[in-house]
Amino acid sequence: MQTEQISKIIAHRRSIKPALMDSEKVVSPELWQTLFEAANWAPSHGLTEPWRFLVYTAESRCTIATALQTAYKAETAVEEFRLEKFEKMGKNPFLANSVVALVMKRDPKRKIPEIEEVEAVACAVQNLHLVASAAGLGVFWSSPAVTYGLSFADSLELGEEDKCLGLLYVGWPKKGLEWPVSKRTDAMAKVTFK
Secondary structure, X not given: OOHHHHHHHHHHOOOOOHHHEEOOOOOOHHHHHHHHHHXXXXXXXXXXXXXXXXXXXXXXXXXXXXXXXXXXXXXXXXXXXXXXXXXXXXHHHHOOOEEEEEEEOOOOOOOOOHHHHHHHHHHHXXXXXXXXXXXXXXXXXXXXXXXHOHHHHHHOXXXXXXXXXXXXXXXXXXXXXXXXOOOOOOHHHHOOOO
């Protein structure tokens, strides 16, 4: 394997907002398979493999839009409720071709600390995102507060100790979109050898 190629893919990865995606262009079943295979190779302590992905496409995006709005209404104090935010939650799922609910399925034996299970799911999402970016697919990890709440978990029919860790908007970038360029501060400035 070429270290340079892997490093380039990592540096190429960007978050592409749902508004910049073509909601009509479908992600093929073969590409989904490739993405989830990459996710499945994430590290997990005790090999618990706690990642679960609930994929909403086409009309099933209504389910996730309704769940977001219902959770927002249920968990937001009246004085903090914002109609524009409520409406946005109902529209966002239709901007991307697909929305994936990211779920941490808690190991029933609970032998691994929960934080490590959450970290394993994050690693799986990073693997998926890297392969998606290499394929030219847009991905955006969204984590509005309501996705962490009980109301939203109930709508996804999660187990008592399972957790939703946000939503992944997935779709092909709109025609003509220039892939975003970014930069980072010096990596070694964040490292201390002891």
